[in-house]
Amino acid sequence: MFAVIGNPNAASLTYYGLHSLQHRGQEGAGISVLNANGDINTIKGEGLLTDVVSDPAILGKLSGSYSVGHIRYPSNGAKGYDNVQPLMMKMSDEKFAIAYNGNITNTIALRSELEDQGSVFHASGDAEILVHLMRRKKGAFLDRLKASLLELEGAFNYFILHDSGVYAVRDRKGIRPLCIGKLTDGGYVFASETCALGIVGATYIRDVMPGEIVYVEDGKIMSTFFTDDCLHAICLMEYVYFARPDSDLEERNVHSFRKQSGIELYHESHVDADMVIGVPDSSISAATGYAEAAGLPNEMGLIKNRYVGRTFIKPTQALREQGVRMKLAPIPSVVKGKRLVVIDDSIVRGTTSRRIVQMLRDAGATEIHMRVSSPPIMYPCVYGVDTSHREDLLAHQLDLEEMRRHIKADSLEFLSREGTVKALQRSKSLGPNCGVCMACFTGEYPTDLSAESFKNGKQA
Numbered sequence: 169m170f171a172v173i174g175n176p177n178a179a180s181l182t183y184y185g186l187h188s189l190q191h192r193g194q195e196g197a198g199i200s201v202l203n204a205n206g207d208i209n210t211i212k213g214e215g216l217l218t219d220v221v222s223d224p225a226i227l228g229k230l231s232g233s234y235s236v237g238h239i240r241y242p243s244n245g246a247k248g249y250d251n252v253q254p255l256m257m258k259m260s261d262e263k264f265a266i267a268y269n270g271n272i273t274n275t276i277a278l279r280s281e282l283e284d285q286g287s288v289f290h291a292s293g294d295a296e297i298l299v300h301l302m303r304r305k306k307g308a309f310l311d312r313l314k315a316s317l318l319e320l321e322g323a324f325n326y327f328i329l330h331d332s333g334v335y336a337v338r339d340r341k342g343i344r345p346l347c348i349g350k351l352t353d354g355g356y357v358f359a360s361e362t363c364a365l366g367i368v369g370a371t372y373i374r375d376v377m378p379g380e381i382v383y384v385e386d387g388k389i390m391s392t393f394f395t396d397d398c399l400h401a402i403c404l405m406e407y408v409y410f411a412r413p414d415s416d417l418e419e420r421n422v423h424s425f426r427k428q429s430g431i432e433l434y435h436e437s438h439v440d441a442d443m444v445i446g447v448p449d450s451s452i453s454a455a456t457g458y459a460e461a462a463g464l465p466n467e468m469g470l471i472k473n474r475y476v477g478r479t480f481i482k483p484t485q486a487l488r489e490q491g492v493r494m495k496l497a498p499i500p501s502v503v504k505g506k507r508l509v510v511i512d513d514s515i516v517r518g519t520t521s522r523r524i525v526q527m528l529r530d531a532g533a534t535e536i537h538m539r540v541s542s543p544p545i546m547y548p549c550v551y552g553v554d555t556s557h558r559e560d561l562l563a564h565q566l567d568l569e570e571m572r573r574h575i576k577a578d579s580l581e582f583l584s585r586e587g588t589v590k591a592l593q594r595s596k597s598l599g600p601n602c603g604v605c606m607a608c609f610t611g612e613y614p615t616d617l618s619a620e621s622f623k624n625g626k627q628a
Contacts, residue, residue, distance in 0.1 A: 193241030430457025
């Protein structure tokens with residue numbers, strides 16, 4: 169997500185900010201702008217941002233100094249235009265454009281209650297629940313917002329474009345990243361990652377805190393909290409996979425963490441080999457760390473097709489398998505006759521790993537030792553990563569040796585949980601109150617999962 173507050177070029181800046189965040193989703197994109205007349209104009213559609221905004225002249229029609237933008241990765245809610253954000257909601261006395269990142273775990277109970285009270289939902293995802301809750305309450309905007317946020321469980325970042333301005337919200341555990349930047353030519357921005365700041369000429373100020381609501385009033389950053397029951401528990405998979413390596417999350421650089429993970433991985437499970445290769449792109453940093461620790465060449469043994477998106481976030485297994493075949497290709501002259509240590513950031517379903525091993529064998533590699541720079545993913549994520557069913561997770565179904573045979577590698581090892589903690593500590597200390605959510609590795613969830621939607625055993 170990306171938002172601009174108090175700059176006349178809000179639409180264009182949001183476009184460039186979202187372009188830097190395209191790695192976070194590929195199913196839809198949209199921008200909403202509040203103009204001088206108090207109207208909210210929106211452009212959105214399915215596909216990549218460049219598909220939605222194919223003509224730069226479109227942005228010129230979105231005049232205004234306040235905007236919110238969104239890139240969609242559908243972990244919850246069906247595909248289709250109705251679920252592309254920002255979501256527009258116009259009432260007789262106020263207007264909203266909502267952009268949202270995360271997963272509300274008590275969605276089913278809340279939607280059922282709201283529908284019984286007469287609410288009509290236009291999308292199947294979680295985003296508009298907040299507005300319906302707010303409309304059931306009386307009082308000032310911030311009071312209604314705070315009271316409504318207290319009813320939500322799970323992970324959620326919200327950007328709310330309202331008649332009165334832009335509001336940024338982060339859930340009480342801070343599971344998804346969110347930061348604030350200041351524009352050199354006036355105004356502020358909010359973004360999911362710091363990598364989106366530089367391209368628009370913004371300087372990082374700080375992260376939005378767990379449980380915090382941030383807005384701008386009279387040119388100044390204003391802050392209030394909707395609860396004092398807060399905890400830093402940013403999702404570890406943000407560091408492992410989702411975020412760009414040039415981003416800083418909770419003041420820890422993503423590349424530094426991944427490189428340190430590779431170093432820890434070598435110390436835990438080194439093997440005799442001729443070279444190290446990383447699976448592009450999110451594993452390159454870990455491969456660098458492993459190779460430096462091992463004193464081995466770090467070669468480019470796999471080439472990525474830059475015009476194919478991230479296969480893990482494809483919506484179906486068939487598309488993921490097709491995407492792997494299209495995305496990666498080995499370099500036979502590099503890998504032929506070599507014993508390889510192949511570094512990957514994670515194994516979820518095993519689709520990519522199995523294909524990679526087969527491609528490298530076909531290219532002439534004599535040994536393939538798969539090393540994974542995170543622990544085995546054994547539990548579903550209920551906070552916005554599309555691993556909501558245990559039966560989808562290879563490490564939940566198979567033990568280590570069975571996984572090795574499944575992907576057909578000569579050996580397979582994962583970074584331990586203890587090694588991951590060391591990498592977190594050595595890449596940068598965040599202080600005693602800043603931690604991470606490792607639920608997909610440990611099964612220890614930082615929020616209440618007693619809601620009806622998580623009692624069937626398929627998600628919890």
